[in-house]
Amino acid sequence: MALSKSAAGLQHASGGKGFKPLVTSEAGQKFLSVWEGVVLSAYPDPGTGGKPWTIGIGHTSAAGAPVVTRDMTITRAQAFEILARDLQLFEAVVRERVKVLISQQQFDALVSLCFNIGGPAFAGSSVVRHLNAGRYLDAAAAFELWNKAGGRVMSGLVRRREAERALFETDIYVAGGAANDDVDVGTVLRRGSKHPDAIRALQLDLIALGWLPADRDADDGDFGPNTEKAVIGFQTKSSLTVDGRVGPATRSAIAVALAAKGARVAVGMYPLPGQKIVETLAA
Template identity: 35%
Template sequence: MTNYQLSTEGYQFIKQWEGERLQAYRDPAGVWTIGVGHTGPVNGQPIKAGLTITAKQSEQLLQTDIHTHTQVLKQVVTAPLTQHQFDALASFCFNLGPNIIKDAALLQAINRQDWLETTNQMSRYVHAGNVVLQGLVNRRQAEIQLFMKNLTTSNWRKETGTFTLNTAINLRTQANTNASIIATLQPKQAIKYDAYLIEANGHVWLRQPRDNGYGYLASGQSKNNKRISYWGSFS
């Protein structure tokens, strides 16, 4: 994923949530900060009490920080993203540091295009130390709203239940019939699932929680965003 750039909307989103202060201050976690959420050196010197910068310097620092944070994002995310999704993840990384996107559970969810689990993982990052900060809760909610903006209805929905197979079905590493097979489940086998996805024209997928992540199985066919067949029964 190399051609994405932060949009004007994403740029303003970051500025809105970070705020801009031209005099050094400590953020809620006690980190010296200046400009638009800048915590690194200024002119080669660490930020400290009494430091001030101009609006032009603040803008230059912001441009550099955005480049740094989005470069890591581009390097590790392989799934196609909408512009809104890229902007939301750029804000997430800007707030938490560029390497936060390398968190295994989060990155795996993004790269398998499991948007429900992606947003679940994003919502975990609301602490400063061991304290939940309402400001971070609010920001994560806003980022998740932006991330999910204008996505089609063919997306993961939360639901828990048991599915008992009528026929053998392959359990796969992604909700895709070309994905690697984890196991072939047998008729009468019952699996627990925690979410489902209805493709526009294809299959209805179930997500099975596993010790090392998730497995995905098609539970029937879909057409025009509706289920048209069942390959088992639900309870």
């Protein structure tokens, strides 16, 4: 385990004699992308139905170049190039605040946490306090305290924190191999997903928009064929990628459509950038 191995594989995050400052590894970027989602076409802020537009791995114009516009598209490679630049701010916070020796994998886990909760929250967190006091096990456990949004525990954040803690403790990228279409983690919901609270929230939104009947068969359960059909219908009408999968772009479009109807959003996954949580049913 990383917490008990020798210092041979550890270094100060800010570098030092014979070492360059740590930056997020390729595996760390892939790990983070699983939880943030990778969207190759710009999608609107769910609160405004427009600006700020988001693309790639949670990138908005506020983070710097490139400026995101309505019809913008990028490649997957470009999404990760943009992410690498966006991460520089959060990497700098980790390098500045962490004063003890850590591994590359521990750095990646800390950057993932910082990216998700923000630099100021990370800097003042018990994760950093425990770590700088040499209490690595306590620091690892403290990851799981950051599991709420809107004051409520969100199942998606619970899973993300568990994966970050595992990476920090073991140097194993638990979700690192999960950035493909066959793994049900992170921000994407799809046929066969086994997160009933998140799926129920999605279904409530689809019912409100008229894509699912309110008396649909209960055995549709965790994203069954009826839910997939409804998602495909919504994606087709909304000129989205038609794949039956609900990621950030589809989630945002659903929120915009609900706002246009004056209907309340049942948040079915992580809140998107700028999205105010009115009622949290799941993550």
